[in-house]
Amino acid sequence: MSVNYTTVQWNRQKRRYDRIMLGLMALYLLTFSFLQLFFYPLISPETLIIRATGTLAFIMLQFILCIGPMARLDRRFLPLLYNRRHLGVTTFLIGAVHGVFNVIQFHSLGYVDPLLSVFASNTHYTSLQDFPFQTLGFFALLILFLMAATSHDFWLKNLSPRWWKSLHMLVYLAYGLLVFHVMLGVVQLEQSPAWIGFVGFGLLTLVSLHLMAAGVEKKRLEDQMDKPAVGEGFYLVCSAEDIPENRAKMVFLDGQNIAVFRYEGKVSAVNNICRHQHGPIGEGKIVNGCITCPWHGYQYLPNNGQSPPPFTEKLETYDVKIVDGMVWVNPQPYPEGTERPAAIIQA
Amino acid sequence: MNEEFYIGWQDKAPKSYGQWVKYVIWTLVVLVPLIAGLLVLSQRGFIASKYEIARLQTLEGILITEPIPCLKIPLGKNKVFKQNASFWEKLKVTLKNDNVGVAPFQRILLVGIGKKSAIPALEALAKKTGKSLTGKGIRLMGKLIYYDGVVAFELGPQKQFFQGFSKLKDEATKPVQLGKATLRGEILDPKCYLGVMRPGEGKPHRSCAIRCLAGGIPAFFKAKTTKGGRQYCFVLDQDGRPINDKLAPYVADEVQLCGAVEQWDNWYVVKADEFKQLMPYWGKGMVMCK
Amino acid sequence: MVPELRKRHRRIWQFGSLLLVAGFIAAVWVLPQAPVPGDELKPSIKLYAQVVATKRVEEVIVRLRQDEDGHKQFEIFHRLPRKFPFLEVSCNDQILGTMSPKGVDVFNISDSLILQSPHLLKLSDPINHQTVLKLEFP
Numbered sequence: 001m002s003v004n005y006t007t008v009q010w011n012r013q014k015r016r017y018d019r020i021m022l023g024l025m026a027l028y029l030l031t032f033s034f035l036q037l038f039f040y041p042l043i044s045p046e047t048l049i050i051r052a053t054g055t056l057a058f059i060m061l062q063f064i065l066c067i068g069p070m071a072r073l074d075r076r077f078l079p080l081l082y083n084r085r086h087l088g089v090t091t092f093l094i095g096a097v098h099g100v101f102n103v104i105q106f107h108s109l110g111y112v113d114p115l116l117s118v119f120a121s122n123t124h125y126t127s128l129q130d131f132p133f134q135t136l137g138f139f140a141l142l143i144l145f146l147m148a149a150t151s152h153d154f155w156l157k158n159l160s161p162r163w164w165k166s167l168h169m170l171v172y173l174a175y176g177l178l179v180f181h182v183m184l185g186v187v188q189l190e191q192s193p194a195w196i197g198f199v200g201f202g203l204l205t206l207v208s209l210h211l212m213a214a215g216v217e218k219k220r221l222e223d224q225m226d227k228p229a230v231g232e233g234f235y236l237v238c239s240a241e242d243i244p245e246n247r248a249k250m251v252f253l254d255g256q257n258i259a260v261f262r263y264e265g266k267v268s269a270v271n272n273i274c275r276h277q278h279g280p281i282g283e284g285k286i287v288n289g290c291i292t293c294p295w296h297g298y299q300y301l302p303n304n305g306q307s308p309p310p311f312t313e314k315l316e317t318y319d320v321k322i323v324d325g326m327v328w329v330n331p332q333p334y335p336e337g338t339e340r341p342a343a344i345i346q347a
Numbered sequence: 348m349n350e351e352f353y354i355g356w357q358d359k360a361p362k363s364y365g366q367w368v369k370y371v372i373w374t375l376v377v378l379v380p381l382i383a384g385l386l387v388l389s390q391r392g393f394i395a396s397k398y399e400i401a402r403l404q405t406l407e408g409i410l411i412t413e414p415i416p417c418l419k420i421p422l423g424k425n426k427v428f429k430q431n432a433s434f435w436e437k438l439k440v441t442l443k444n445d446n447v448g449v450a451p452f453q454r455i456l457l458v459g460i461g462k463k464s465a466i467p468a469l470e471a472l473a474k475k476t477g478k479s480l481t482g483k484g485i486r487l488m489g490k491l492i493y494y495d496g497v498v499a500f501e502l503g504p505q506k507q508f509f510q511g512f513s514k515l516k517d518e519a520t521k522p523v524q525l526g527k528a529t530l531r532g533e534i535l536d537p538k539c540y541l542g543v544m545r546p547g548e549g550k551p552h553r554s555c556a557i558r559c560l561a562g563g564i565p566a567f568f569k570a571k572t573t574k575g576g577r578q579y580c581f582v583l584d585q586d587g588r589p590i591n592d593k594l595a596p597y598v599a600d601e602v603q604l605c606g607a608v609e610q611w612d613n614w615y616v617v618k619a620d621e622f623k624q625l626m627p628y629w630g631k632g633m634v635m636c637k
Numbered sequence: 638m639v640p641e642l643r644k645r646h647r648r649i650w651q652f653g654s655l656l657l658v659a660g661f662i663a664a665v666w667v668l669p670q671a672p673v674p675g676d677e678l679k680p681s682i683k684l685y686a687q688v689v690a691t692k693r694v695e696e697v698i699v700r701l702r703q704d705e706d707g708h709k710q711f712e713i714f715h716r717l718p719r720k721f722p723f724l725e726v727s728c729n730d731q732i733l734g735t736m737s738p739k740g741v742d743v744f745n746i747s748d749s750l751i752l753q754s755p756h757l758l759k760l761s762d763p764i765n766h767q768t769v770l771k772l773e774f775p
Contacts, residue, residue, distance in 0.1 A: 012358045020372055024379055031383040042393040044545040055386055075353070076367035082355035105544070106555035109461025110562050121554035121561075123596075129667035130600065134554060165642055172649055176657055183664035189549030191668060194389030198382070203661055207654040214647040221640055257639065278639045285352040297354040395719050395739065406764065420763060422725050423732045453723060453735055453763070491764070493722040496737030498764075531675035550669075573674045580678060601672040608678060613735055615678045625672055 005154045008086075017083040021090065028056050046105050050098055054186075057095035058178055061144075062202045064088055065175055069213035078294060085151045088171075092141070092148035099141045102134065133185035136177040143174040153276075161278045179203060224250045234321060234328035240267060240345045241325065248291075250282035253331035258318055259284075260329060261291060261302050266342035268302040269318035269329045276313065304339040322346070396494035398542035405488045405510050406455065406500060409517045412473075412481040414589055415565045415581055416465045418500060419452040419612065421515065452520060452612040456499040456565065457487070458538045462555070464563025465502050472509050484515030492542040496613075497579055499541050523610040529636040530570040530604045530617060531625065534582065534594050536560055537567035553599035560591040560598065568604060568617065580608065580615035587618060594622070601625040605636030682743040685710050692772050699758060701774045709746045711758060715739060717769065721762045724769060728756050 008014070032052045036043055043051075064087050071077040107117035118138055124130035147168055150156075156164045179199060187195050228251070229236040235253045243249045243262035250259050250272050259272040259282030270291065272282045279295035286292070290299035290308060300307055305315030314337035319330040322343045334340060351361030360368065408418035457465035473480045488508045492499040502508040536559030539547030546552060548569070560566055566582040566589070582604065584590040606619035621636060685702040689709070692699050696716040703709050717724070717738040726733045726744055733744035746756065760770040 011356045013355055013360065024372075024375055027376070028379045028383050031380040032387060035384055035387040039387060040390065040393055042395055042545060044393075047393075047545055055383075059382065076364050077371075078353045079355070079360050079364055079368045080371065082353075106552065107558060109463070110558040111463070112558065112561070117554065117558055121557040128663060129669065130553075132554070133550070169645070169649070172653060176653065176660075179657060180660060180664060183661065184550070186551050187664075188669055189546060189551050190389075190391055192389040192391065194385055196665060198385065200661060203657055207650065207657060210646070210650040211654060214643075214650055217643050218647065221643065252640075273639055278642065287352065287354065292352070292354055294353070297356045397719050397722075422735070422763060423727065423730070451732070453725075491722055494737075495740075496723040496735060498722045525678065528676040528678065530678075531672040533672075570678070571672050571674045572677050575674075578678045601669055603672075603675070 053098040060091040069209040072213040092144040136181040140174040140177040246286040248282040256331040271316040306337040396542035416457040462559045462562040482517040484513035486510035525608040532570035
């Protein structure tokens with residue numbers, strides 16, 4: 001959560017996350033280089049750097065893209081999601097080393113500007129086999145750059161979470177471009193079944209995870225979309241008993257995405273969309289009296305939708321009533337941060 | 348459903364999450380070196396080409412500027428120059444039919460710094476000295492690049508590569524006509540392939556080879572032989588002029604070249620009149636050139 | 638995630654999966670195959686049947702071979718360090734040819750040289766002015 005912007009708001013888990021990430025990266029680079037020099041001492045230093053960074057960036061991106069659906073399928077992966085942006089920015093940096101070395105190695109010291117050469121040397125843009133695969137890498141790196149450059153919450157807020165998320169969904173395009181960058185590039189030279197299998201296995205894993213997560217999400221959403229009974233502007237949501245203590249039930253009422261929380265013998269309803277990254281508030285929990293978003297831990301008070309001071313994020317609130325142990329919600333939203341009395345559950 | 352709840356900014360993750368993440372990390376610790384090993388060990392390897400990047404040296408030979416700039420290094424202790432009769436003729440007599448293709452000279456390809464031909468530097472030198480340089484004995488400074496017995500020499504540094512003329516005199520060796528041939532293999536730039544880059548061939552290197560050919564580095568062909576070996580030749584057009592621009596679209600592809608083959612000392616040169624790409628799915632049925 | 642974003646994810650992956658998998662298969666399909674061999678540039682030299690002498694120095698094995706008519710040839714198997722750009726092969730100071738530091742080469746000995754026994758085979762590196770190997774054959 002943030003009041004003002006700092007480069008990185010460090011905390012213990014972020015530090016551990018980064019340390020483990022850097023450790024694993026070092027492990028990869030060292031193993032790769034050591035084995036390379038041991039088994040293929042003829043490799044040139046530039047090729048070693050290009051291959052080590054290229055493969056590492058590709059593996060990291062593949063892993064990053066698995067985190068989202070894995071966390072949807074099993075909440076225990078959420079800690080991997082928490083600091084995913086550091087992983088993303090680091091992937092861009094590794095990819096950039098790969099890109100810069102390639103441009104120097106293959107495109108500099110000629111009669112044409114090196115960057116122009118990336119596009120103008122091989123011009124078989126209509127052939128699949130001969131396609132200028134380096135341009136694919138260039139655009140993928142450009143996408144990763146845009147994402148890394150806008151990864152800070154400053155941009156998230158100023159671009160609005162909606163546009164920011166859309167921009168960052170370009171990462172799927174970047175992944176697609178990189179699959180073909182690899183398959184139409186180095187794989188054509190190496191022709192190794194292991195390399196082809198590695199890319200193919202990664203691709204299938206990723207596709208299956210995303211399709212599985214999409215299926216699960218679709219079902220969850222349909223459950224929330226059930227048309228409930230209505231009376232005097234209030235909709236019947238569920239029995240108060242059905243909501244676990246300190247947790248929520250998520251519903252769609254009249255176009256409103258609402259999370260109905262139960263806590264301390266009371267029930268309150270707030271908008272289900274976290275102001276940070278549009279995370280699902282209703283999958284969160286009330287911790288120390290505050291609704292806490294499962295994604296990055298942003299917090300709101302259940303009775304007025306306001307983040308506890310000094311934070312400033314606010315959610316819309318809704319009227320709730322309990323009749324005969326049943327929870328009814330009026331989907332007419334109150335302005336963000338409006339205090340609404342909680343409905344009391346009769347013993 | 349009211350089990351543990353993970354909050355990133357808290358100091359400690361709940362037990363069930365922490366335990367799970369630990370499993371994930373240990374899996375990665377095992378998986379990461381395995382992936383690195385798999386990727387490294389399944390490479391096809393690198394050729395033993397060499398670029399003597401840190402060693403400047405001076406070579407003495409006879410300079411040929413066109414169409415493929417080279418330095419002809421006399422073999423056999425310069426004996427060729429101590430005899431009256433043409434060494435080439437003598438050699439042919441002594442060898443009879445035994446050793447077709449023994450050359451009294453070893454040609455060393457001259458290239459410029461970067462992805463550039465040696466010709467501009469040599470032209471500038473000719474202008475400066477006011478002499479036509481071709482056929483002259485000369486000493487040049489540069490760096491050696493070599494593989495498989497084929498040698499190139501990168502001239503440099505820019506203003507010091509000329510180390511003076513030498514007393515060597517040219518024995519103009521005539522090209523030996525070897526007849527028409529069909530060759531199949533890959534068009535390359537010799538500078539990278541012979542040692543500046545490893546790998547200096549195939550798709551990843553394609554743009555670089557195109558850059559080199561555009562920079563005037565002579566087109567080089569690695570052809571596959573029936574015994575699974577390699578043979579090399581330079582590619583010119585029917586009139587013996589460079590055709591780098593026409594070859595550029597075919598670089599790094601499997602290509603069939605047809606043309607008259609000549610032997611220039613230790614080099615083979617094909618004067619190509621036809622070249623086509625062997626597509627992966629119909630390459631096997633390709634007919635030989637007429 | 639808001640439902641709209643979830644839907645976009647679902648659409649992207651339903652469509653993208655097809656595209657990725659189809660593209661991947663196509664990319665494997667167009668992998669270049671090794672070319673069928675063409676003509677040989679260098680005339681191949683026939684090996685003579687009888688091995689008269691074999692000598693080995695480290696990574697170089699030389700066989701002196703002979704045919705029924707008394708013609709001789711050297712068959713050289715060699716794996717020398719990468720530091721030699723190319724090697725000059727001579728017999729009794731007459732050049733037989735050149736070779737790369739690694740491979741198998743065959744050099745025929747001319748009739749005039751056959752008479753001059755013993756044969757002193759010499760491998761030298763003319764660029765670095767270095768004699769790499771000297772072997773005497775009967």
